[in-house]
Amino acid sequence: MHTGKSYKLPEFLLWTRRSIYVLVVLSVVPVVLYQVVGWKWLAIPWGVVFLLGATVALSAGFKNSQCYVRMQEAQQVWTSIVSSSRAWSAMSRDYLADPRRAERLVYRHLAWLAALRHQMRQAKPWENQNKAYNVEYRKHYHVPEREQTLESELQRYLPRQEAALVLASDNHAVQVLNLQGQDLRELQAQGSITPAQFSELHKMVRELIDLQGRSERIKNFPIPRQHAFINSLFVKIMVFLLPFGMIGEFERLNEVVAGSWAQGNMVWLGIPLSLLISWMYTSLDQVGESTENPFEGGANDVPISQLCETIERESREALGETRVPGASRLASDIAV
16 A cells, blocks of 8 residues: 555656557547648537536546445455454463463464465456556565465464465465364363353454455455446547547637637647546546555555554564564555
8 A cells, every 4th residue: 555645746647658648649630630631520519528528527436436435445344354363362362371372373363364365465357457557566566475475474373284274275264264263162172261261262263254254355346347347438438539529619719819829720729638638537547446456466455464464563572472573574565
């Protein structure tokens, strides 16, 4: 997630420059054909463009609001995961007299976090991180889950036998929680925890399962494709027709503007204004696109890597450990 104060305009222009190249051509060609070649029939009524622009604005507003709702929900889910993780570490430490057993529960929870964030980073067909402008922007930050394997992460937290069992399962994170539940039953059977403590810990496992399901729903179910398609289609139609509508409006200015240098040449002003308005619409669409998948590894994602690092640091400190990972081991935020 971008953690600076804001994006800088040059940075944003660089990110959207491929669209600008296309828009320059779309803005220049109609004016040249009208003014130089003499194709006066190219001008279309401004009312047509106005109605289309209103439709695109409504469509873009709906899409962007839905994208923001998904982002907010993802943030809420992972904020709850952070709170539940803190509670799990505290209960594991306080309920178990044997520090080694408490450490096993806490480290297995860290393994669950590692498995879950790796699942959240898996590429989906509808995600946008393979688009050229997003690939180019990744030079400003890194995504730890694309640089580290889940196997190497699990080896830090689980015994070899458990790690192999998790890697062999279809849903790695769920398998870790299954192992957690089995261990809790053994602890109760051995008398290491009371039935009331078992109930509290098992309730926490159920809560983690629910939070994982909510996170998976956001990851595995995109914004309905029909809405994403129709909005992008409307924007493309809008930016294509906009220069033709501008021609007629600026042609009227030739009748009221004085000066030999201006009369007959006002149509050329349609180029920069068409470019500016078209860029606003395409940029709005691109911003919404970059927000709709909050776990894909983009600069505007929910910072799950950093959150997991924070949880690990706090959990290990709760166990009394003094050597904990530094703040840069998993950090994937972009601060510019």
